[in-house]
Amino acid sequence: MSQEKSNRAGGVIRRYAALLPVSGATPVVTLAEGDTPLVRAPRLAAAVGGGLDLYLKCEGLNPTGSFKDRGMTVAVSKALERGARVVVCASTGNTSASAAAYAARAGLRCVVLIPEGNVALGKLAQALMCGATTLQVRGNFDVALALVRQLGESDAVEVVNSINPARLEGQKTAAFEICDALGDAPDYHFLPVGNAGNITAYWKGYREYHAEGQSDTLPRMMGFQAAGAAPLVDGAPVARPDTVASAIRIGNPASWQGARAALDESGGHIGKVTDAEILEAYKLAASTEGVFVEPASAAALAGLIQCRREGRIEAGSIVAVTLTGHGLKDPDAAVQHAPVQPVIVEADLAAVKAAMGI
Numbered sequence: 001m002s003q004e005k006s007n008r009a010g011g012v013i014r015r016y017a018a019l020l021p022v023s024g025a026t027p028v029v030t031l032a033e034g035d036t037p038l039v040r041a042p043r044l045a046a047a048v049g050g051g052l053d054l055y056l057k058c059e060g061l062n063p064t065g066s067f068k069d070r071g072m073t074v075a076v077s078k079a080l081e082r083g084a085r086v087v088v089c090a091s092t093g094n095t096s097a098s099a100a101a102y103a104a105r106a107g108l109r110c111v112v113l114i115p116e117g118n119v120a121l122g123k124l125a126q127a128l129m130c131g132a133t134t135l136q137v138r139g140n141f142d143v144a145l146a147l148v149r150q151l152g153e154s155d156a157v158e159v160v161n162s163i164n165p166a167r168l169e170g171q172k173t174a175a176f177e178i179c180d181a182l183g184d185a186p187d188y189h190f191l192p193v194g195n196a197g198n199i200t201a202y203w204k205g206y207r208e209y210h211a212e213g214q215s216d217t218l219p220r221m222m223g224f225q226a227a228g229a230a231p232l233v234d235g236a237p238v239a240r241p242d243t244v245a246s247a248i249r250i251g252n253p254a255s256w257q258g259a260r261a262a263l264d265e266s267g268g269h270i271g272k273v274t275d276a277e278i279l280e281a282y283k284l285a286a287s288t289e290g291v292f293v294e295p296a297s298a299a300a301l302a303g304l305i306q307c308r309r310e311g312r313i314e315a316g317s318i319v320a321v322t323l324t325g326h327g328l329k330d331p332d333a334a335v336q337h338a339p340v341q342p343v344i345v346e347a348d349l350a351a352v353k354a355a356m357g358i
């Protein structure tokens, strides 16, 4: 395996082929996704109470700026292998950006269904630039996914939402990378939960690596939903999910059972965080560590802050947090909530010095 692991240019399929549903006959459609930075975050750890060994898995560094690329490389490669001609998805934005890019790379047509007026600007720009047929549905994500499920009942069409098992297979590689980097699993793994595919995929990855003897321990899986879109916490679907964190604005998660299993089997915890807590964490990551993420990613950090406050995480723990998407995805949210705003000054030294306060 070490030969494959060292193949950093090749993306997650080549790196972890032995643990993925691919063969020599699979055409590998890759943009060299994965191998994202695991950044140690001592200043952020101190800001959340100290005494933790905190690591940030920066998934915004994937080719299209979110973790969706790990799953998309496998889903689109398998679609090409079986002869599908069109990939379709419903999306709050990042799945559509990723599907559009990998479909372009594969020479396949891409159709994305997104909730009208509710997709962050960067994500919309990505789908459009890659030439995806972009359908703005008059309804929310859950409605769009129900439509896509019906489209999927045709041979030419491949659904690349996380209801496609290939997506979760690809996404589990992030857990492998964390074990490779730390030498074992962390004690706790925090991540935001929307459609719940990613928490399901990480738990699968951790369990498989453990079964393969590549790690000795398993983490507790700690999932966080936005308070206005917390069906897993509340125990029932939410008809009108609402949160600033558009990537997790989902009321009826497709991987409900998978998430429950990950939480129960790992001895984990699912909680919810308010938009105010999400925005606090959003700013904290950028201001303490220079790590700029999108609001949904900050839900995981807000969850960590909440858990520390509630005394759920003992000092000395090794904690990994998946930062699912890049901050540039949602420039409107950033400019609106940033701690500072630009200052206009005259073009002379005295004015600049005065503005600097020196």
Ligand SMILES: *Cc1c(COP(=O)(O)O)cnc(C)c1O
Pocket (backbone or CB within 6 Å): 066, 067, 068, 094, 095, 162, 192, 193, 194, 195, 196, 197, 198, 199, 247, 248, 294, 296, 297, 324, 325, 326
């Ligand atoms: C897709 C996404 C999520 C949610 O992941 P699920 O697998 O749907 O739970 C969280 N954050 C970002 C940035 C995403 O793109």
